[in-house]
Amino acid sequence: MYLLDDLLYFPDPLEAPAHGLAAIGGDLEVERLLLAYRSGFFPWYNDGEPICWWSPDPRMVFNLNLDAPMRITxxxxxxxxxKGYVIKENTCFERVMRACMSVPRSDQDGTWINEDMVKAYVNLHEMGHAKSLEVFSNDELVGGLYGVDLPDHGIFCGESMxxxxxxxSKIALWCLVEQLQEKNYQLIDAQVYNDxxxxxxxxEMDRNKFIECLHRRY
Structure with a gap:
């Protein structure tokens, strides 16, 4: 376990245990977040606790190299x-984050999205490193997703929807899949397994394979 300080550094993700927790501490400044995602880590922690950085093995992904990376029923x-939904991009990033923060989830007691994370990812968005897709019905925001975009690596790191x-939310994801396949992206990183x-x-993708994909340049 690495204790991060002011130095912009992350350990080798391949040295992390299978559950993925490899480092704690640091901050959520733009430079550190970008280094984390480009190194194969993401932050995930409870409000009031130190920041925890994860690189689990295996990694959950949508493989965009497949003809049908998403199951369409x-x-x-x-x-x-x-349904008449209208899909937009980057029109209300913070609203999408806050909606993800507030929607109850049957498999979770609460949310990992806190005010510090909202501020951090809005900063990423304003600098062009994070984006949202929004679904509107009669001008009302009814669904969406957000994540960190790594175009130089052909990977979009999905955070929440x-x-x-x-x-x-499924239609937002479907639109994202189509958009990224048109740009020849490799993966949507979905982080950890859930049903x-x-x-x-x-x-699920072996972590070694995920890191190999991450190291490819586009």
Whole structure:
């Protein structure tokens, strides 16, 4: 376990235990966050605790090299065709984050998104390193997602998504998949396994393979 200080440094992610926790401490400044994501780490911790940095093995990803990296059901396709949703990008990044922060989740007692993280990722967004996709219905924000974009590595690091209308978050993800495949991205990093991600088509990837993908330059 590494204790981070003011020095911009992360250990070798391949040395982290399988659960992924490799370092604690540091800060959420833009430079450190970018170094973390480019090194294969992400922050995940409870409010009031030291910042924890993770690189789990295996890693949950959507493999954009596949013809169908996301599972599209008939009902999802019907929702996209018939619900009249309007998809936008980067029109209300902070609102998306706060919606992800506040929507109850059946598998979680609370949220890891706190005010410090909102500030940090809004800073990333304002500098062009993080983006959101938003789903609107009758001018009301009903779903969306946000994450950290690593175009030089062909990877989008998905952080969270929310839905307040049928299939809204899934349609945001579907649009993101299409957009990134058009740009020849490799992966959407979904971080750790959960049943919902698996149902959408995400797969587990060996950490060594994930880091290998991360080190490719575009």
């Amino acid at each position: 008939k009902s999802l396709a019907q929702s996209r065709r018939n 929310f839905s307040q209308a049928t299939d809204a 919902h991600l698996a149902s959408l088509g995400a797969v």
